[in-house]
Amino acid sequence: MTKWAQSLIRISNYEVETLQKRLADIATRRATAEMRIAVLDAERELETENARACPSSGRLLEAYLGGWKTRRDTAQSDLHAAESEETGARDALMAAFEELKKFEHVAEATRLSQLAAAQRRESAAMDEQAIRRAARAR
Secondary structure (H helix, E strand, O other): OOOOHHHHHHHHHHHHHHHHHHHHHHHHHHHHHHHHHHHHHHHHHHHHHHHHHOHHHHHHHHHHHHHHHHHHHHHHHHHHHHHHHHHHHHHHHHHHHHHHHEEEHHHHHHHHHHHHHHHHHHHHHHHHHHHHHHHOOO
């Protein structure tokens, strides 16, 4: 394999690895946002049950729900941002994989072409030797 092909493949592999790490980070952020939403929803249910059980805390429920909605909207916004970024990162990773495969294909085709050329040269040299031997034998 030629040096230029090795360099291109190495650079492409680095790009793929970088995008895979980025995608993993995004997935972690998405999972964190989903967990925050689930926790907020569970807390809301708990506070609603407490308000039903104790009439005095029921008056505070409306204020709590206002704050809860704000925190949930923020978490939901973070989730949507992570999902959008994840889609873009997946597309970039797919493109990087395709580019890597193209470079690997070109490198393999170049290697096979060089191998075929070497075999043709060797065959021609052997044919030339056979012709010389035949000429000497006459």
